[in-house]
Each structure stands twice: as C-alpha cells, then as structure tokens.
Amino acid sequence: MNGATLFTNVRILDGTGTAPYAGEVLMRGNRIERVAPGNRALARTDCTVIDGAGATLMPGMVEAHTHFAWNDAETLQDIQRMPTEEHTLWTAGVAKVYLDHGFTSCVGAATAKPRLDVVVRNAINEGLIPGPRYLAASQEITVAGGLGDETLPHIPWPEFSFGVNVSGPEEMRRAVRLFLKYGVDSIKLNLSGDNLTPHAPAGTTWMSDEEVAVACREAKIRGKRVSAHARSADSVKQCVRHGIEVIYHASFTDTEALDLLESVKDKVFVAPGLSVIVKLLQEGARYGIPPERARAMGYEIELAAACESMKAMHKRGIRVLPGGDYGFAWAPHGTNAMDLEYFVKYFGYTPMEAIVATTKLGGEIMLKPGELGIIKQGALADLLLVDGDPLANLAILRDRARLLAIVKDGKFHKAPEVSARAGAGLVTA
Ligand SMILES: [Zn+2]
Numbered sequence: 337m338n339g340a341t342l343f344t345n346v347r348i349l350d351g352t353g354t355a356p357y358a359g360e361v362l363m364r365g366n367r368i369e370r371v372a373p374g375n376r377a378l379a380r381t382d383c384t385v386i387d388g389a390g391a392t393l394m395p396g397m398v399e400a401h402t403h404f405a406w407n408d409a410e411t412l413q414d415i416q417r418m419p420t421e422e423h424t425l426w427t428a429g430v431a432k433v434y435l436d437h438g439f440t441s442c443v444g445a446a447t448a449k450p451r452l453d454v455v456v457r458n459a460i461n462e463g464l465i466p467g468p469r470y471l472a473a474s475q476e477i478t479v480a481g482g483l484g485d486e487t488l489p490h491i492p493w494p495e496f497s498f499g500v501n502v503s504g505p506e507e508m509r510r511a512v513r514l515f516l517k518y519g520v521d522s523i524k525l526n527l528s529g530d531n532l533t534p535h536a537p538a539g540t541t542w543m544s545d546e547e548v549a550v551a552c553r554e555a556k557i558r559g560k561r562v563s564a565h566a567r568s569a570d571s572v573k574q575c576v577r578h579g580i581e582v583i584y585h586a587s588f589t590d591t592e593a594l595d596l597l598e599s600v601k602d603k604v605f606v607a608p609g610l611s612v613i614v615k616l617l618q619e620g621a622r623y624g625i626p627p628e629r630a631r632a633m634g635y636e637i638e639l640a641a642a643c644e645s646m647k648a649m650h651k652r653g654i655r656v657l658p659g660g661d662y663g664f665a666w667a668p669h670g671t672n673a674m675d676l677e678y679f680v681k682y683f684g685y686t687p688m689e690a691i692v693a694t695t696k697l698g699g700e701i702m703l704k705p706g707e708l709g710i711i712k713q714g715a716l717a718d719l720l721l722v723d724g725d726p727l728a729n730l731a732i733l734r735d736r737a738r739l740l741a742i743v744k745d746g747k748f749h750k751a752p753e754v755s756a757r758a759g760a761g762l763v764t765a
Contacts, residue, residue, distance in 0.1 A: 340364040342378060346388035350711040351395040351695035353688055356727070357450040357628065363717045366746030371713055382675055386752055388721055391740055392529050394691070395709045396440025396468075396718035397674050397733070399659035400607035400697020401584050404430040404470075405448035405455055406663025410623050412486055412498040412533075415448050415663075427452045430663070431460055431467030433670045437736060438627020440718035440744040441702045441709075444473035445563060445584060445607075445660070446524040447497065449735065454519045464751060469702060469718075471522060474515035477508065477545050477551065478526040478567065483565060499526060512554040522561040522582065525551055527571035527734050531634045538567035538587060538638055541574065554580045567638070569593045576600055582701065585609055586640040586649075594645075598652045605701045606648055610678045611667035613639050623665055630731065639682070646683040656683070658694045658702055673733040680730065687727045719743040721752060 341363045348371065358685045360378045362370040372378050404427045406554050409415050418426065427447075434442050446454035453702035460467035477501035478484035484499025494500065502508045527543050529536030536542070555562045556579070563582035566572050569590045576596040583606045589597070594732040597604060613635050616623075620630045630636070649656050658675035662668065676694060679685040687692070699709025708716045721741035724732045734737045742750040 340369070340383035342380060342383045342385045343388055343393050343719075344378075344385055345375060346391055346721065347725070348373075348711055349392050349394040349726065351692060351699075351709050353692045353696070356392065356725075359752065361545075361711060363719070363743070363746055365603060366717055368711060368713060368715045368717050371511065371711060379651045386721070386741070388740075392720075392722040392725060393675060393711065394720050394722060394726065395695040395699075395711055395715075396720055396742070396744060397438050397442070397692050397694045398441040398442050398702060398709055399434060399439045399468075399662075400605065400657035400698065400701050401609045401660035402434070402442035402470075402583075403445055403447070403661065403663045404434075404442070405452045405708065406661075406667075406669075408579060408668045408728065410664055410665045412484070414494070415578065416486060416498045418448075420449060422451060423449060425601050428455050428459060428467075429467050430669050431456055431465060431470065434468050434672070435466055435673065435749050437670045437742060438720050438742055439468050439521065440720075440742070440749075441698060443468040443471050443563075443582070443607075443659070443701055444522065445519075445582075446473045446476045446499075446565075448475065449484075449514060450475060451518050451595050458519070468744060471702065473519050473563070474512075474518075474520045474523045476524050476526045477502055477511050478546070481579045482540075483528070483530040483543050485536075486747060488710045502547065505546045508547045508550045509554055512551045514558060516554065516558050517720075520560065522563050523551055523555045523567070524563050525580070526565045527574050528566050528568040528585075529565040530565065530567060531638060537634060538585075539634075541568045543574075545574065545577070546580045548574055548580075552580065570600065572597065574696075576604070579603075582603060582607070585642070586645055587613075589641075589645040589648065592601040594648050594652060594654075596647060597654050601652065601654045605655050605657055605697070606646075606649060607657045607660050607701075608683075610642065610675065610682065610710055612640070612664065613642065614678060614682075615664075615666035616687040619666055621665070646679075650683060650689075655697050655700065657697050668699070671734065673730070676730045676733060687730050691726060693762065708763055717743055717746040
C-alpha cells in the first residue's frame, strides 16, 4: 500500500464517547489526515481505498498494566527462573501477541529481569520485531518479605528474587538509578502486599515513606514516572502523597483515599487489574486453588472492595483503565480485552465508557493525550477495523478473527484480506 489509505463505508467509533457514525477516515503516513461523516465525502485519488462494508473503525486498544515478561506460569518463581536467553525471546514474542489482539499500546507495569522490557521496547521501536507502542518498566522494587521477594533464607542472591529487595533510602536510590540507567520509562514500586503471596497479603503496606520519596525524586528529576502496586488503602494514600501517577489495583480505599485521588484526578491513573482475583475465584481449582482456598486467601473480600472502590472512582471522575496482570496461567497473554467486560460487569461501566477507558484514556496514560486513542484529524493512526459492533458485544474485541485490520502508527500489522468476502474487501482506486 502507498502512503495514504482511505477507509470508507465504516462505522466510526472514535474513542471520545461520541456515538458511532457512518463515515470515512483518510490515513496518511502515521497520522489521520481527514475524518468525514457520510459516504464518498473524501476524494479517492492517490490513495488505497478499503471498503469496510459497515465494519467498525475504532482506535487501537491500550493495555494499562502489562507484563510482557510474565510467561503464563502459575507462580512468580516460575516466571523468574526462566533463563535469560529464553526469557528474552519469550518477551519479544509476547509483544507481538498484544498487537495481534488489537492492543496497539501497552504500559509496562514491571518486568522480570533488569533489562527485558527495555530491550524489547527498543527492538520494537527499531522495527526489529513487531509489537505495540510500549513504555518499558523496571523490575518490581520491594522490601524484604514483601510481594516480589522470592529469595529463600539460604539463597539470598538477588537473581533468585522476582523483585529487587531494598532496605532504606540509599538502597532504593541505587536500585532506581540503575533501572534509569538501563533506560526504563517507569519505576515500579510494590507498596502493598498481595493475596497471591500469603506472607504479605493485600492489606499490608511495608515500604517506608523515606524509601518511596527517594524513588519518586530520582525518577522525577529524569522525567520518568513511578507506578505502584497498591492494593491497600494506606498504599493508595502513599501514592498520592508522593506524586505517584500510575496506581495499580487500589482495591481497598476509604473516604480519605478517594478524596486524595479525586484531588489529583487530572494527574493519576488507576488500573485495577481484576484478572487475578476474578480468575482465581472462578477457575482457580484448575490451578490447585479451589474456591474455598481462593476465599481464604481473601479474594472474595478483595473483589467486593475493588468493585466498591472503582464505582466510587468512576463517580468521582477518576480515570480508571482496563488491563492488568495477564500472563499468568489463569489469564494468559492475549485475553486482555476481557477487562472491558469486567468493567461493565463489576464496575457498572457502559460498554461505551469501557471503550473510552481503553482508547482515549489509554492515549493519556501513554503520555499522548488528545493524540493517541482517538480518531480525529491529526491524531496518530492506531486503528482497528472490527467485524461487528463492540458496543453491542464487547466480547468481539477478544476474538482475533473479528479484528479485520490492525494499524499501528500508520502501518498495517494486519491488513484486511483482499477477497470477495462480504466484509472488508480491499479495492485499490
Ligand atoms: Zn502487575
């Protein structure tokens, strides 16, 4: 295809919350050059014309909490102990899986070895491997005994730990500076525990304010962001106090935490990442965690709390985004669009609100507000041509076969079939 492509006969779902309308979109280079309602509104000269046959054209989806390096295992140890060479190839392969499933952008939320995310991001940007736009994360930084400390008492070596253990501001400073040197876009702190690790459950908050402050300062002076694993109310408050803008989970909140979040709602993003909780409650038996054990681990309580918290945030206009913690056995990579359905089922979002959250708000968390995650003149051309109406059935977005075309940065990762199929025929003008 040449430089310009005209999508005609499409239903434009532009990501802003505007009701879909029939229209045409002209893409040139990596930008959307024109958007027009109606049919035959735009000139057909000098461009490739794709007749969408009524399919939906929407922005590419954004995953707000991605772990390319998680290897669809059941435990953190099984992720960590993959040898580096295999792990690099795995991580690179996973990047393509996201693009294959319509995620044209992903926010890295932690990686499993110091440079995995960075090298994969760089390889994508250099065109060596296919993958979405990607913001690379550090490993999880934690404290002894916290989530991510997988060292054994007799094997204290850092290579055996899922996360990087620090104790005190100076160790934190060193860890953060090393990751910044490697080129990460964000530093990940484990502020709370997690029910997956019974020794440090979700309600615990062990990292000190001194440690968090040092991490935030070091990241900020180099223009990078900090993200946090923050399930407890105390950890959510810690995020706001220290200016952490990407808050993962936030399952447990109280009025003070919600007030704090609302006071910075134009700065912070929350991504609840329900997949672990929902899947272990519903299907955990397959992975050795029967429902009674999942309940004993606190997942039922956490799910109820997360629903309340997200409903309250939604009402207060706090940006809550889909995505999170895919790459475990119970929620393998590629099934991430399930999160949109969780938003409707558990948080009371309309399908439109869920789509806006993964597109327009996704562009904002990718640091390209108003430019990414929406279809408008001048926006970046990350597009999905979808067979059907996602507003009527969000599950369509989980079905690769229904994604007729996938465009990232103006280039087709998946071009529509050139065929007589009743859907998107490709016609060259
Ligand atoms: Zn995570």
